[in-house]
Amino acid sequence: MGSPLQGSRRWFSTAGFLVVMCTAICTAQLSESFYSTTCPQLLSLVQAKVAEFITADSGIAGGLLRLQFHDCFVRGCDASVLLDSPDNTSEKDAVPNLGSVRGLSEINQVKAVLEAACPGVVSCADIIPLVARDAVVAIGGPTWSVPLGRRDGFISSKAEALASIPSPNDNFGQLVRNFAVVGLSVQDLVMLSGAHTIGRSHCAPVMRRLYNFTGIAGAIDPSIDPSFVSTLMLLCPQNQARNLIAMDASNGTFDNTFFVDVLANRGIFTSDSTLLSNPFSLQIINSIVTTPTFFLSNFAAAMVKMGNINVLTGSAGEVRLDCTKTNNG
Numbered sequence: 534m535g536s537p538l539q540g541s542r543r544w545f546s547t548a549g550f551l552v553v554m555c556t557a558i559c560t561a562q563l564s565e566s567f568y569s570t571t572c573p574q575l576l577s578l579v580q581a582k583v584a585e586f587i588t589a590d591s592g593i594a595g596g597l598l599r600l601q602f603h604d605c606f607v608r609g610c611d612a613s614v615l616l617d618s619p620d621n622t623s624e625k626d627a628v629p630n631l632g633s634v635r636g637l638s639e640i641n642q643v644k645a646v647l648e649a650a651c652p653g654v655v656s657c658a659d660i661i662p663l664v665a666r667d668a669v670v671a672i673g674g675p676t677w678s679v680p681l682g683r684r685d686g687f688i689s690s691k692a693e694a695l696a697s698i699p700s701p702n703d704n705f706g707q708l709v710r711n712f713a714v715v716g717l718s719v720q721d722l723v724m725l726s727g728a729h730t731i732g733r734s735h736c737a738p739v740m741r742r743l744y745n746f747t748g749i750a751g752a753i754d755p756s757i758d759p760s761f762v763s764t765l766m767l768l769c770p771q772n773q774a775r776n777l778i779a780m781d782a783s784n785g786t787f788d789n790t791f792f793v794d795v796l797a798n799r800g801i802f803t804s805d806s807t808l809l810s811n812p813f814s815l816q817i818i819n820s821i822v823t824t825p826t827f828f829l830s831n832f833a834a835a836m837v838k839m840g841n842i843n844v845l846t847g848s849a850g851e852v853r854l855d856c857t858k859t860n861n862g
């Protein structure tokens with residue numbers, strides 16, 4: 534059997550399975566001071582643990598950042614991405630996650646520290662965005678405040694993850710629709726795609742553009758800079774779908790290089806390159822390329838917005854004691 538990533542010509546872009554807990558983004562219900570009396574050490578404990586992870590391997594920042602996206606796009610930011618299932622039907626088992634999601638053990642380690650300090654208080658759904666923020670800051674990226682008070686969900690579905698997480702083969706319209714379902718705009722789509730300034734990808738999501746474009750054997754995606762095609766072919770020979778490549782040319786530095794690359798037809802995914810195909814998103818990319826700080830501040834704002842998607846608050850959900858399972862098993 535091939536890599537789990539290989540089988541997916543296109544991930545589904547509709548969100549038919551999505552259970553929308555709030556029809557709009559639920560900003561008002563979260564608060565930065567949510568744990569100020571129940572776990573006053575929260576922020577410093579998370580920050581210290583993330584600093585340890587980054588010191589050991591700065592590359593893990595990409596995995597920790599991506600985790601927030603993969604959690605929030607499926608059933609909202611409810612830590613559903615962390616749940617295990619006995620029969621391999623949880624989000625972790627879906628193509629967008631299987632074999633590529635990283636940072637799960639790091640989240641569990643942070644949870645263990647927090648359970649020791651403030652037992653039963655801090656939700657896994659709040660740990661994910663705190664860790665994502667601290668990871669970005671630890672590698673020199675922008676910072677933002679993380680409103681807190683999310684509760685953990687009970688359900689994690691492979692089918693929902695497949696339906697809700699966009700595919701690297703998606704075109705502009707598919708991406709816009711996918712983001713709109715969770716209340717995110719075209720500007721959010723562009724800014725959040727800028728997360729691809731760090732981390733790495735397997736070759737699998739890129740292979741189709743190099744060897745089998747539009748399903749034709751030997752066809753190459755004509756929208757990629759030909760010299761970049763040669764580079765990618767060296768890094769990703771046929772049948773080497775599990776090789777790893779950097780997401781942009783300034784590998785590991787949180788900056789606007791991803792957009793410089795995209796503008797030069799050197800985006801690695803169709804979903805990156807397609808951001809050039811619409812006048813409005815192209816205009817945003819041009820602004821980012823000429824004014825790097827425009828990206829950093831707007832990326833931060835979009836992360837906060839993404840962290841508010843369909844959150845469970847109040848008495849909904851629970852605070853899991855173990856992020857990998859619900860409290861009643």
Ligand code: HEM
Nearest residue numbers: 595596599602633699700701725728732733734735738804
């Ligand atoms: C716009 C739609 C998006 C698509 C289609 C997409 C797709 C992908 C794919 C296919 C990978 C490579 C996975 C692998 O093979 O290892 C990846 C990596 C990554 N994505 Fe996205 N992504 C999107 C948006 C986002 C967003 C919104 C974020 C976060 C805000 C994000 C953060 C990342 C990061 C940091 C990595 C590197 C992961 C690592 O180093 O382990 N992506 N993405």
